[in-house]
Amino acid sequence: MIDLRFSEGELDHHRDHITDFVRDRVDAAGAEGAVLGLSGGIDSTLTAYLAVDALGAENVHGLVLPATVSSGENMSDAERVAQNLEISYDVIEIEPIVDSLLAAYPEAEGDREAVGNARARVRAVLNYLVANHEERLVLGTGNRSEAAVGYFTKYGDGAVDCHPIGNLYKAQVRQLAHHVGVPEDLVTKTPTAELWDDQTDEDEMGVSYETLDSILATHVDGPLSVAATARLLEVDAETVEKIRGMYERSEHKRQVPPAPEPLD
Ligand SMILES: Nc1ncnc2c1ncn2[C@@H]1O[C@H](COP(=O)(O)OP(=O)(O)OC[C@H]2O[C@@H]([n+]3cccc(C(=O)O)c3)[C@H](O)[C@@H]2O)[C@@H](O)[C@H]1O
C-alpha cells in the first residue's frame, strides 16, 4: 500500500492551513462561530480540535445526538471530547424525531438504509437549528476518502457549510489527530457511521481504509490505470474497478443539483 502520511515537518503546516480555513470561512460569513455534531469518532473529534484551535473554545458548540443504535461508549467519548476541549455542548436524543417521521410515513419502517439516512438528516436539521439561532456555521466532518466514494448521506452528514478536513485521506486524519493531541483510543477506534446496529465503514464498503486510500491516491485522484494500480498495490483489478465505480456513481452527491439549461 501507499504511505499517505505527512512527514513530521509538514504536520504543523497542514494544521495551520485548516485552522486558517475555518477562521476565514467564519469571518467571511460574519458568523459568531461554529457548530458540529460530535459522534465520538475520529473525524468529528479532529474537526472539533481544529475548530477550537481556529476559533477558541467559546466559539465552538458541539451537539451529541444519540440514536437507539448509538453505542454508549461512542456517546460518552463524544461528551469527553467536548469536556476536554471545554466547549459548550448539548445532548439531544434523536430517536423520538425519527419515530415521528416514521409515524408520518410508516411505509419506511424496517427499511434499514432509509431509516439510517433519516437519522443522519435529523442530525443535519438540528445542526442548522442551532446554526440559525446562534449565528454559527455548520462544520462538516467528512474526509477525502469518504467523499470520493460517496460514503455519506446526501443532505445528512453531507449538509454542511464547509469541509475543514475534506482534503485529508483517512490515514492523514488519524495522523493529524494524533499530532494535535486527540486521545489515542479515539485515534485508533474502528470507524462507524452508526446508522444501524453493528455497522462499520470497512465492512459496508467491503474494503479497508488502507486499501481505499491507496486506490484513491493512485488511480481515482492519481494518474495510474486500473491495471497499473492493481499491480503496484498488489490488489485485484476488480477491487480497483469497484472503487472507481463507487466514485463515478456518487458524483451526484458532490455536485450542486442540476437544472435544465435555459432555452435560447
Ligand atoms: N445519479 C443520481 N443523480 C442524482 N441523484 C441521485 C442519483 N443516484 C441517487 N440519487 C439520489 O441519492 C439518494 C441516495 O443517496 P443517499 O440518500 O445519500 O443514500 P445512499 O448513498 O444509498 O446511502 C448512504 C451511504 O452512506 C453511508 N454513510 C452515511 C452517513 C454517514 C456515514 C459515515 O461514514 O458516518 C456513512 C451509509 O452507511 C450508506 O452506505 C437517492 O435516494 C436519490 O435521491
Ligand SMILES: Nc1ncnc2c1ncn2[C@@H]1O[C@H](COP(=O)(O)OP(=O)(O)OP(=O)(O)O)[C@@H](O)[C@H]1O
Ligand atoms: N451520534 C451522533 N451525534 C452527533 N453527531 C453525529 C452522531 N453520529 C454521527 N454524527 C455526525 O456525523 C458525522 C459523520 O459520521 P462519521 O462516522 O463519518 O464520522 P466520525 O464518527 O466522526 O468518524 P468515524 O468515521 O471514524 O466513525 C460525524 O462526524 C458527526 O459530525
Ligand SMILES: [Mg+2]
Ligand atoms: Mg462515526
